Amino acid sequence: MVVSSRWYRKPSNKNLLVRMDSSHPTQQKVNTIRTTQKTATGNSTTDQLKYSMDLAKKVLITNGYPPNGVLPKNNKQCRQHDSNKDRSNHPILPIPFVSDSVTNLVRSSLYQVGLEATVVELKGKSLRDLLVKNRLFDVxxxxxxxxxxxEIGEGGCEKKGVVYQIDCDCGEIYVGETGRPLADRFNEHARAAEKPDSKSYLATTWAKLSREKHGGRSLNISLKVLDMERNTVRRKILEGIHIKALNPTLNTKEELTDLVANMDILE
Structure with a gap:
């Protein structure tokens, strides 16, 4: 298979990537280079590999990247963390992305005062996020x-990218997140709470709670929205932050373990 010539057209909007001179984290630009090159190699036969890589190189150069595909290193960048070091107990410090120098200043400042924390860069609200949240017909x-x-108001059932809290009337709390419509995810919880003795739900958190505290009876649960975030990684970070703050009794804490294990993609 050969990459079509349509994949590279200089004036085409299809070739617009995260530009080299844009205000994005350096790691995101590195990932842009890797993804472009991987796309070229993954969609080419061996005899057409050079041709595809040349097309990828042209696309990158058009977007301001260096011809060799290697970004210059920032000598002022703070010391890199040890990937083998256990960071499961490190606090998470999310900060809005301003520039690489600002992020590095925060990391180096924490290092100088002896504080161990994982600094996560979060982008600001995009125009799409603002417009989607204000669409009148979504209510x-x-x-x-x-x-x-x-529970949360008219139209809330169609909200996507939600970090939510579910309360049982006995005082137990569960915190979760979903990228699907909120109603789809909450209905799954509600069905398990209503029929905890059903074979399909015996392994769920709600069936276990029913057996331990409610004598196997149906549960009365309520819903609350904690945060809204469409980006999956940032939503999971917010979920972890709320789990840390609320210490919900029904969560297995696997959310925090998965979050720490995947932090490298954010740095």
Whole structure:
């Protein structure tokens, strides 16, 4: 398979990448180079590999990247962390991304005073995020017997990218996140809470709670929205932050373990 000539057209919007001179983290630009090169190699036969790599190089150069595909190193960048070091107990410090120098200054300052923390760069609100949240026609609910809208307001069932909290009337708390419509995820929780003795739900958190504290009876649960974030990685970070703050009794804490294990993609 050969990469089509349509993949490289100098004036085409299809070749617009994260530009080298844009205000994005350096690691994101490094990933842009890697992804472009990987796309070229992954969609080419061996005899057409050079041709595809030349096309990838042209696309990168068009977007301001160096011809050799290697970004200059920042000598002022703070010391890199040891990838083998256990960081499961390190606090997470999310900061808005301003520039690489600002992020490095925060990291080096923490290092100088002896504080061990994982600094995570978060981008600001995009125009798309602002417009999507303000779409007037999203406030309508078209679901029959909707479980979500009575809890958080009309139209809340269709919200996507939500960090949520579920409370049982016995005082137990669960914190979760979903990129799907909130109603789809909450309905799964609600069905397990309503029928904890069903074979399909015996292994769920709600069935276990029912057996331990409610004598196997159905549970009465309520829903609360904690945060909204469409980006999956940032949403999981927010979930971990809320789990740390609320210490929910029903979470297995696997969310925090998975978060720490995947922190390298953010740095």
């Amino acid at each position: 309508r609910c078209a679901r029959r017997h909707c479980r979500v809208c009575p």
